[in-house]
Structure formats: C-alpha cells, structure tokens
Amino acid sequence: MGMTMxxxxxxxxxxxxxxxxxxxxWVDVDILMTHDVCGPGTIGIFRKQFGPTARxxxxxxxxxxxxxxxxxxxxxxxxxxxxLRTFVKEQDxxxxxxxxxxxxxxxxxxxxxxEGHTRPGExxxxxxxxxxxxxxxxxxxxxxGNTDAALIMGIGKLWVKVPETMRFEFEGPLPPYLMAKDLxxxxxxxIGMDGATYRAMEFAGDGVMSLSIEERMTLxxxxxxxxxxxxxxxxxxxxxxxxxxxTAKPYQPVADDRDARFHSVxxxxxxxxxPTVAKPHSPDNRGTARECTGTRLDRxxxxxxxxxxxxxxxxxxxxxxxxQVKADTYIVPATTEVAKGLATTRLDGQTLIEIFQQAGAxxxxxxxxxxxxxxxxxxxxxxxxSEVCISTTNRNFPxxxxxxxxxxxxxxxxxxxxxxIRGEITDPREFL
Amino acid sequence: xxxxxxxxxxxxxxxxxxxxxxxAKHLVYSLSDPEERKLYGKYAMSGVPDAAAGxxxxxxxxxxxxxxxxxxxxxxxxxxxxxxxxxxxxxxxMQIAGIQAVAAESxxxxxxxxxxxxxxxxxxxxxxxLIGEVKTGDDLEINVPKGTLTNRTSGKTYSLxxxxxxxxxxxxxxxxxxxxxxxxxxx
Numbered sequence: 228m229g230m231t232m233x234x235x236x237x238x239x240x241x242x243x244x245x246x247x248x249x250x251x252x253w254v255d256v257d258i259l260m261t262h263d264v265c266g267p268g269t270i271g272i273f274r275k276q277f278g279p280t281a282r283x284x285x286x287x288x289x290x291x292x293x294x295x296x297x298x299x300x301x302x303x304x305x306x307x308x309x310x311l312r313t314f315v316k317e318q319d320x321x322x323x324x325x326x327x328x329x330x331x332x333x334x335x336x337x338x339x340x341x342e343g344h345t346r347p348g349e350x351x352x353x354x355x356x357x358x359x360x361x362x363x364x365x366x367x368x369x370x371x372g373n374t375d376a377a378l379i380m381g382i383g384k385l386w387v388k389v390p391e392t393m394r395f396e397f398e399g400p401l402p403p404y405l406m407a408k409d410l411x412x413x414x415x416x417x418i419g420m421d422g423a424t425y426r427a428m429e430f431a432g433d434g435v436m437s438l439s440i441e442e443r444m445t446l447x448x449x450x451x452x453x454x455x456x457x458x459x460x461x462x463x464x465x466x467x468x469x470x471x472x473x474t475a476k477p478y479q480p481v482a483d484d485r486d487a488r489f490h491s492v493x494x495x496x497x498x499x500x501x502p503t504v505a506k507p508h509s510p511d512n513r514g515t516a517r518e519c520t521g522t523r524l525d526r527x528x529x530x531x532x533x534x535x536x537x538x539x540x541x542x543x544x545x546x547x548x549x550x551q552v553k554a555d556t557y558i559v560p561a562t563t564e565v566a567k568g569l570a571t572t573r574l575d576g577q578t579l580i581e582i583f584q585q586a587g588a589x590x591x592x593x594x595x596x597x598x599x600x601x602x603x604x605x606x607x608x609x610x611x612x613s614e615v616c617i618s619t620t621n622r623n624f625p626x627x628x629x630x631x632x633x634x635x636x637x638x639x640x641x642x643x644x645x646x647x648i649r650g651e652i653t654d655p656r657e658f659l
Numbered sequence: 660x661x662x663x664x665x666x667x668x669x670x671x672x673x674x675x676x677x678x679x680x681x682x683a684k685h686l687v688y689s690l691s692d693p694e695e696r697k698l699y700g701k702y703a704m705s706g707v708p709d710a711a712a713g714x715x716x717x718x719x720x721x722x723x724x725x726x727x728x729x730x731x732x733x734x735x736x737x738x739x740x741x742x743x744x745x746x747x748x749x750x751x752x753m754q755i756a757g758i759q760a761v762a763a764e765s766x767x768x769x770x771x772x773x774x775x776x777x778x779x780x781x782x783x784x785x786x787x788x789l790i791g792e793v794k795t796g797d798d799l800e801i802n803v804p805k806g807t808l809t810n811r812t813s814g815k816t817y818s819l820x821x822x823x824x825x826x827x828x829x830x831x832x833x834x835x836x837x838x839x840x841x842x843x844x845x846x
Contacts, residue, residue, distance in 0.1 A: 251824055253841070253843070264683075264686045264687075264746070265745075265746065265747070267689065267690070267691075268690045268691075268747065268748070271689075271690055271691040275691075276835050276844075295683075295686075296686075296687060301687055303687035303688060303689075304687045306687075306689075307687060354745060354747075355744075355745055356743065356744050356745040356769060358745075369769075370745035370769055371745060371769065371772070371773075372745055372746070372747030372750075372769065372772070372773035372776065372777060373690075373747040373777070374747060374773065374776045374777040374833065374834055374835070375772070375773075375776050375834065378776075378834055378835060378838060381844070382838065382843050382844060384843060386834070386837075386838075388824065420674055420739055420742060421674075421738060421739040421742070421765060421767070424739070424765065424766075424767065424768055425768050451743075451769075454739065454742065454767055454768065456768055509674060600678070600683040600744070601678075601682065601683045601684055602683055602684060603684050603687070604684065622676075622678070622743060624674075624676045624678050624679065624743060625678075625679060625706065625707075625708050626678055626679065626682055626706045626708075627676075627678050627683075631706060631708055
C-alpha cells in the first residue's frame with residue numbers, strides 16, 4: 228500500500244520507511260515558528276521545563292515573527308514584544324523580525340514564505356492555527372499550543388498522530404470571477420466546521436495546479452476552519468520557482484504514491500462554483516453572493532493571512548478602480564513586502580494605493596493581523612459595536628473581529644470589493 | 660490523575676470556539692506571573708454570547724464579576740468544542756477558573772491536544788449528546804476508571820468514550836512528563 232504526501236513527509240521525519248493513519252510517532256521538526264501572542268507563554272514554559280540557562284535545540288530552526296498586536300497603545304502587548312526581544316538576544320536567534328526595524332515583516336504566515344522558511348517536504352509547526360497555510364509549499368504544517376512549542380524548542384521533536392488524507396480535486400481553470408477563497412468556502416460549506424477533524428486535506432487537479440502560489444496559500448490557510456490538521460498541495464514548477472527565489476537551502480519534495488489510500492476523494496468542476504460567502508457566525512454557513520444580495524453592510528475589510536496578500540489587493544483594485552465605496556472600507560496589507568507592492572504595483576498607470584485612496588478606502592499604515600481577530604480596543608478596523616462587515620479574513624465566530632454583537636460575512640477580495648461599492652452584498656460579476 | 664471528579668455543570672452548545680473561551684483582546688496578560696495570570700480566569704468564557712452562556716436558560720455568568728474562579732467545575736459541550744485559534748490560553752484560562760473536566764461530543768484537534776499536553780484538565784468524549792440531559796448547575800460526578808458520568812441531580816449515568824492513545828500522556832501529567840518517560844528529555 229502506498230502513502231499520501233502527508234504520510235511520506237511524516238514517515239521521513241520519524242526515520243521510518245512507512246507510516247499509516249492512526250500511528251503515533253515522534254517527528255523531527257524543520258522549523259518552529261512563534262509570534263507575540265504565544266511566544267511569551269512558550270518561552271515561559273521552555274525556561275521552566277529546561278532551566279533558565281537552556282539553549283534552543285537549533286537556533287537556525289526557530290523563527291519568531293511579531294505580528295498580532297503591534298500598532299496599539301496596549302502596554303501589556305508592548306511588554307510581550309520585549310519578552311521576545313530579550314529571548315532572541317539571549318539565544319542569539321538569527322530569524323527574528325523585530326517591530327520598529329527594517330526587518331519587521333507583519334503576518335507570520337505570509338512572512339514565512341517571503342523569507343524562505345517554507346520548503347517542500349519539510350515539517351513546520353507554529354503556535355498559530357493558520358500555520359496550515361504553508362501546506363501550499365508541499366510540506367506538513369500545522370498549528371500547536373505553547374506547551375508543544377516549548378517542547379520542540381528544547382528537543383526539536385514532537386509526537387504526532389498520522390492523519391488520514393481527504394483529497395479535493397478541482398477540474399478546470401478558475402472562471403474570471405472566482406478566487407481560491409470561493410473554492411475553500413465552498414468545501415467548508417460541504418463538509419462542515421468539523422468535516423476534516425484529525426485529517427489532512429489535500430488539494431489537487433488542474434484547477435488547483437493552475438493557481439498562483441498566493442492563491443494556493445488561501446486554500447490551505449482555511450483547512451483549520453473545517454477542523455483539518457494540515458492542508459497540502461503537490462509541488463510543481465510554480466512551487467519550486469517561488470521557493471528557489473527565496474532560499475538556497477536544499478529540500479526534497481514528496482508526491483502521492485499511485486496506490487496511496489485516501490479517506491475520501493471529492494471532485495468539483497470550478498465552472499459549477501459561484502462567488503461564495505460564509506454568513507454569520509460560522510465559516511460553514513455557506514451562501515452565494517447572489518443569494519445574499521441586498522444585505523446591508525457598514526464595513527468592508529481586506530486583509531489578513533487569508534486575504535491580505537498582494538494578489539488579493541490586485542483583485543480588489545480591479546473592481547474598485549474608478550468607483551467610490553459606500554461601506555467604510557479598510558485595507559490592511561499582511562506584510563511590509565505587500566505594503567511596498569501596494570505602492571509600486573500599477574493597474575492602467577495607477578498604483579493600488581492611489582486606486583484605494585480614490586475609492587475612499589482607509590489604508591493601514593502598518594502591516595499586521597489587525598482586526599482579523601479583534602485585538603486590543605484601539606486596533607485598526609476593529610468592530611467595536613453591532614456593525615455588519617464583509618471581510619476577506621478567515622473566521623466569523625461571534626466576537627471574532629471585536630464586538631460579540633457584530634456580524635461578519637466572509638468572502639473573496641472580488642466579492643468584498645464589489646460589496647463595498649454598493650454598501651450591500653454584491654456578486655462581483657456585476658463589476659467584472 | 661484523579662479517579663473521581665465532582666463538580667457543578669456549566670452547559671454550552673456546539674462549535675464553542677477559542678475566541679469565545681478567551682477573546683483575543685485578553686491574550687496579552689502574562690501566563691507566568693502568578694497574579695496577572697488570574698485575569699485569564701476572570702475573562703474565561705466572556706466571549707460566549709449571553710443567550711448561549713449556561714444552557715438551557717442562558718445568561719449565566721461563568722465567572723462572577725470581580726472574581727477569577729468559577730462556581731462550575733465541569734463543562735458540558737456539544738460538537739467540535741474548542742475550534743478555531745490554537746491559543747493554549749483557552750484551556751489554561753478554563754483551568755485557572757477552576758475547570759477540572761470537559762465532557763463534549765467531539766473536539767477540535769488543537770484544543771484537545773493542548774488540554775492533554777498541557778495537563779490542564781481531561782477532555783472526555785461523550786457517547787451521546789448531553790446538552791439537554793444536563794442543566795447548568797447540576798451536580799456531576801465523573802468516574803475516570805469506569806468511564807462514566809453521573810448526573811447526581813437527575814440520577815442518570817452516561818458512558819464516556821475510552822481515552823485511548825492519550826491516556827498515557829494524561830496519566831503522566833502532560834507531554835513533558837511523557838517525553839521524559841519516553842527518554843527524549845533528561846529528568
């Protein structure tokens with residue numbers, strides 16, 4: 228019996244020739260990532276368990292990216308950045324992207340690939356549930372808590388239960404009005420918020436392989452919203468070109484065996500999928516943009532690890548160009564590199580920033596997670612009252628973006644931009 | 660590991676996510692400082708919408724105002740308990756508030772793992788839906804070796820699923836103790 232990509236990566240990192248779903252194994256970790264929200268807790272456990280003078284297992288493999296609570300006056304949040312700084316200095320860690328310096332990046336899941344830390348065939352753990360984003364690079368990547376992260380910091384290993392793999396195939400290139408966000412919201416609507424619990428979600432088919440690397444990241448980013456342990460996409464020339472442009476480190480891609488066994492295989496034709504939204508208050512509460520037409524909006528939000536990449540802003544700008552927004556529209560680039568792209572990328576001669584400014588959108592001065600997860604009360608774009616918002620982010624749980632009386636609709640950057648113009652939920656085909 | 664866990668029930672619904680368990684704006688407090696960490700207990704479950712807080716009636720505070728300990732020790736949940744963010748602050752906030760066990764139909768993977776690996780409390784899986792069978796405030800007793808949950812208020816007993824693979828980690832008291840036993844760490 229053959230193995231899936233996920234099984235192969237895990238087997239290799241456990242020093243075994245094969246593993247099967249359900250096996251409990253200890254794997255060697257290639258990269259451990261943490262940030263300002265979970266880093267201080269992780270460091271506290273590391274010191275308590277390994278001693279005040281302990282060293283991390285491999286300083287080349289620990290990556291620390293502050294990104295959550297950056298542009299706030301919250302003094303506790305600032306103190307937490309200081310905890311990271313002290314630890315990085317003490318451990319002499321080379322991969323730290325400090326606030327207020329030229330090295331500052333922003334949202335960790337986008338910063339990791341930009342800085343060359345995501346590589347095919349590797350094992351990446353991070354103290355953030357959207358660490359699964361990196362499955363777009365053909366690696367095993369998943370979120371963990373502070374205790375597991377502290378254990379990895381000390382020994383470079385973690386126990387894992389090998390997941391079964393659910394395979395999702397998309398046939399046909401994406402029609403011009405669809406984005407990866409529509410595909411993943413469609414899947415989550417089909418299988419539910421716990422439809423992939425304890426399982427890997429593998430995406431394949433020519434529809435997936437025709438996606439850019441950024442769009443593949445959107446697909447893998449939201450597997451956690453279906454309970455998935457990891458998302459994974461086969462490595463091809465697109466993956467390799469991106470990875471090689473970011474790092475010279477060697478890596479070994481994996482592919483499914485011909486006789487790999489899957490928990491299930493679902494096949495979709497991309498042409499059958501509509502611009503999709505998730506209605507309040509769960510990512511599996513699926514509707515189409517057309518069905519929700521007329522739903523009045525106070526706010527539109529474009530940002531986060533899911534929908535704050537350069538391609539997401541290019542998509543939004545295509546629709547917003549030459550229009551005025553009716554809903555308050557917030558633009559938050561995921562990373563400083565994306566922010567630079569907003570200033571340098573042009574559509575018909577205008578930069579994305581100029582397009583957003585002319586449309587009347589509010590543009591964040593800093594790259595970070597911002598209001599995707601609410602954050603401190605002074606966070607840019609936070610929903611502080613019973614507002615209705617359409618967002619390119621990943622979660623619409625009660626209170627996720629701030630107030631627990633707010634309502635959040637999730638959608639693609641196309642749909643969010645079209646809806647911002649009308650001030651109500653709108654199918655992007657009306658503007659494309 | 661205790662054999663018998665007793666306490667009052669606090670009943671929640673399906674898909675209780677970690678943003679409801681501990682809203683993101685509170686994730687700034689220190690977990691190492693003995694005084695500051697109490698704030699996690701104070702705000703535990705503060706993100707649950709009022710109507711869903713303490714079923715069946717709702718509008719039951721999990722932690723009284725100006726306190727960090729809950730009068731409830733056992734949480735009854737539905738499907739996919741602990742979904743969403745990987746924040747370990749969620750099970751830890753529940754432990755700081757005094758939670759000793761959760762009994763839910765199913766769990767999101769990271770929350771389940773964090774509860775076990777951090778040694779915060781035992782996440783039991785129920786064999787049937789207990790929302791409706793148990794009311795907030797009922798007196799419960801969990802018999803760990805027998806794998807049963809008894810509602811002493813109603814007199815009914817329910818079976819729990821075996822703890823399976825994670826039993827060894829729970830018995831050890833968390834993943835560090837388990838890793839030491841497995842020889843990955845010096846004791």
